[in-house]
Amino acid sequence: MSTPTDITSNVLLLEQTNQLKGLYSIIRNKNTHRSDFVFYSDRIIRLLVERGLDQLPVKQADITTPLDVTYSGVEFLGKICGVSIVRAGESMEQGLRDCCRSVRIGKILIQRDEETALPKLFYEKLPEDIEDRYVFLLDPMLATGGSAILATEVLISRGVKPERIFFLNLLAAPEGIKAYHDKFPEIKIITGGIDPKLDEKKRIDPGLGDFGDRYYCI
Ligand code: PRP
Ligand code: URA
Ligand code: MG
Known part of the structure; x- marks a missing residue:
């Protein structure tokens, strides 16, 4: 019998440095204007993407430096793609593009019903060869987990192996982490808070409000 995966080993929380706390203090503040909300969210997104890239496998690769000396390095293995949960998840696409030039990006449109908080799937468009890729699932908020679970079911139905999915988000609630982990124990959640x-x-409490509205509208 396999042992259940430890929930904490599958949640990678960014190091809570003073710098990171400062960034979150800006985006959590209800008086922060949209341009600052976007700028400082983007900085956090970049950190999440870098942490996600850290998780990918590498192989040994020797290179020669300009001194004609051999340096024992590594090179990335495997292909990746991003999949954003529209709308708010689209805010994380540029951070991924900034690190991975011309990365393929799929979209899944899921909206949470404002009354019941239940997710509804409207649309999906994913790279043809997604089952051969590592997938960075992008959505800034993990609240009940309903939207992320539905999106992940779509990915798995398209042949993506759970252990190749990394779910990147800015803020998570314990309820969402547990619901997601119970369903997908092999998937790593990479979060900043x-x-x-x-x-x-x-709503995530104390949270930062509606991320999509604050990033795109308010
Ligand atoms: C937000 C957020 C997640 C979802 C999280 O999206 O971006 O997708 O809610 O909540 P859950 O974990 O309880 O499912 P929302 O549906 O509000 O749409 P938006 O992206 O247009 O803001
Ligand atoms: N989606 C958001 O944008 N904020 C929350 O607090 C919960 C879901
Ligand atoms: Mg959404």
């Missing part, structure tokens, strides 16, 4: 709870409207 874990808040104590959801409120009665299933």
